[in-house]
Amino acid sequence: MRNWKFGIGPAVGLMAALAMAVPANAQEEDRVSQLAQQVAQLQAQSQAARDRQAVENLFSRYMYLHNAFEDEQIIPLWAAEGTPGMSAQYSNLGKYTQYDKIMEYHRGRPSPIGKLLFHYVTTPVIEVAGDGQTAKGLWIVNGLESGLTAPEHAANMPDWMFEPNVEVDGKKVWMHNVYLKYGIDFIKQDGEWKIWHFHCFETARAPYSMGWIPFAAAAQDDSFNFDLMYVGDDGAPVFMPETDEPATVLNNSYRTDTAQHLEARIPEPYYTFSETFSY
Numbered sequence: 001m002r003n004w005k006f007g008i009g010p011a012v013g014l015m016a017a018l019a020m021a022v023p024a025n026a027q028e029e030d031r032v033s034q035l036a037q038q039v040a041q042l043q044a045q046s047q048a049a050r051d052r053q054a055v056e057n058l059f060s061r062y063m064y065l066h067n068a069f070e071d072e073q074i075i076p077l078w079a080a081e082g083t084p085g086m087s088a089q090y091s092n093l094g095k096y097t098q099y100d101k102i103m104e105y106h107r108g109r110p111s112p113i114g115k116l117l118f119h120y121v122t123t124p125v126i127e128v129a130g131d132g133q134t135a136k137g138l139w140i141v142n143g144l145e146s147g148l149t150a151p152e153h154a155a156n157m158p159d160w161m162f163e164p165n166v167e168v169d170g171k172k173v174w175m176h177n178v179y180l181k182y183g184i185d186f187i188k189q190d191g192e193w194k195i196w197h198f199h200c201f202e203t204a205r206a207p208y209s210m211g212w213i214p215f216a217a218a219a220q221d222d223s224f225n226f227d228l229m230y231v232g233d234d235g236a237p238v239f240m241p242e243t244d245e246p247a248t249v250l251n252n253s254y255r256t257d258t259a260q261h262l263e264a265r266i267p268e269p270y271y272t273f274s275e276t277f278s279y
Contacts, residue, residue, distance in 0.1 A: 047132060048128045048132070051128045051132060051135060051188075051193070052126050052128050052135070054193050055126055055128070055135045055137055055186050055193050056124055056126060056137070058077060058186065058193050058194075058195070059121065059124075059137060059139065059182070059184060060121060061077065062074055062077055062195070063119055063120070063121055063141075066117070066119065067117050067118055067119060069109055069110070069111035069115075069117065071105070071106035071107070071109045072106060072107065072109075074106045075103055075106050075107070077194065077195055078102070078103070078194060078195045079187055079189060079194040079195060079196050080189060080194070081099045082099070083187065083189070083194075083196065085097075085196065085197070085278075086099060086102060086196060086197070087102070087197045087198070087245075087278075088102045088105065088197075088198040088199075089198070089199045089200070089247060089249070090105075090200045090202075090229075090240065091202070091226040091227075091240075091247075091251060092226065092247050092250050092251050093226050093227065093240070093243055093247065094243025094244065094245055094246050094247050095199075095243060095244065095245050095246075095247055095248075096241070096243060096244050097244045097245055098244050101241050101244060102198075104241050105229065105240075109230060109232075110232050110233045112147060112148075112231070112232065112233050112234065112235065113148075114147055114148040114168070114169075114171075115146065115147035115148070115231070116144065116145070116146045116147070117143075117144075117145050117146075118143045118144050118145075119141050119142070119143035119178070119180070120141065120142060120143055121139045121140075121141050121182070122139065122140050122141070122142070123139060123140040124137060124138070124139050125137065125138045125139075125266050125267050126138075126267065127267040127268060127269055127270065129270055129271060129272055129273060129276075130269075130270065130271035130272065131271055131272045132188065133187065133188050133272070133273070134185060134186060134187050134188070134196070134272075134273045135185070135186040135188075135193065136183075136184070136185055136186070136267035136270075136276065136279070137182075137183070137184050137186065137267065138181065138182070138183050138184075138264055138265075138266055138267055139181065139182045139184075140180075140181055141178075141179075141180040141181065141182055142177075142178070142179055142180075143177075143178055143180075144175070144176065144177055144178065145174075145175075145176045145178055146173075146174060146175040146176065147173075147174055147231050147235060148168055148169065148171035148172070148173060148174075148235055149161075149162070149171055149172045149173075149174060149231065149234075149235025149236075150170075150171055150172075150234045150235050150236075151170070151171070151172065153234065153235045153236045153237065154171075154172040154235065156237075157224070157237060158218075158219065158222060158224055158225075160207060160210065160215060160218045160219050160222075161174050161207070161224075162174050162207075163175060163207070163208060163209050164209060171235065172235070174207070174231070175207065175208040176205055176206065176207050176208070177205070177206040177208065177212075178202070178204075178205050178206075179202075179203045179204040179205070179206075179212070180200060180201060180202050180203060181200075181201040181203060181264045182198075182199070182200055182201070183197075183199040183201065183264045183265070183279035184196075184197065184198050184199070184279060185197035185273075185278060185279050197278050197279045198279070199249065199264070199279040201251045201252070201253075201263060201264045202251060202253050203251075203252070203253060203254060204216070204253065204254040205219075205225075212254055213254075213256065216253075216254050216255055216256050217256050220253070220255045220256065220257075224237075227239045227240050228240070249263070249278075249279065250263060251263060264279075265277055
């Protein structure tokens with residue numbers, strides 16, 4: 001009997017120890033699982049923060065190049081040719097969906113003597129998709145555009161384009177303040193962010209001596225105002241190519257006969273692009 005008692009005692013103790021060990025191991029596994037989830041969450045947040053910074057840098061890089069008339073260097077910032085759904089829009093005349101027409105805006109831009117372009121970006125609202133494959137950004141942009149135009153070219157342009165009774169080196173002077181919003185969708189390709197959908201919402205324009213209200217009254221229905229792409233060498237106007245599709249998201253440029261509204265939607269959190277809108 002003594003042997004039996006001594007034999008059962010250690011067994012009972014071992015079973016008790018095992019019983020106590022199971023909850024401890026389960027708690028340890030739960031704790032490890034929680035830590036793994038927290039690490040994964042932090043990694044996702046860190047990646048989203050890096051993506052947001054990359055998107056903001058991408059658009060700022062675009063604007064630095066555009067201000068310096070280095071638009072050819074902007075072309076690689078766009079998604080690759082053949083990417084489905086690429087688009088660009090600059091007015092209510094329509095949007096561009098063919099790659100060559102989208103790139104035409106950036107190709108062959110001159111840097112005329114006496115011309116100054118200076119846009120600066122502010123107030124970014126950026127959302128990176130939960131799946132990390134796309135992102136949306138909305139910016140307010142302010143700045144100026146100015147240059148000189150030879151008389152033979154100025155004769156074919158509207159009077160509101162130029163400062164009255166001002167000439168420099170025998171050329172007409174144009175100096176405009178511009179107020180814009182840019183709504184852009186980005187897509188990640190081969191680990192790098194690229195421009196996918198691009199929409200410039202011109203809000204108002206103000207020739208220096210005129211102001212935006214008189215300008216709107218004079219130019220709000222003038223097709224020259226919508227169709228001008230840039231003023232080229234020696235001040236010759238260069239116009240936008242024919243659009244590929246009608247505009248579905250309209251600009252709400254300032255007019256004297258309408259009210260302002262939120263035409264450029266503010267990005268909101270989303271997981272995948274099918275859940276959100278397109279600029």
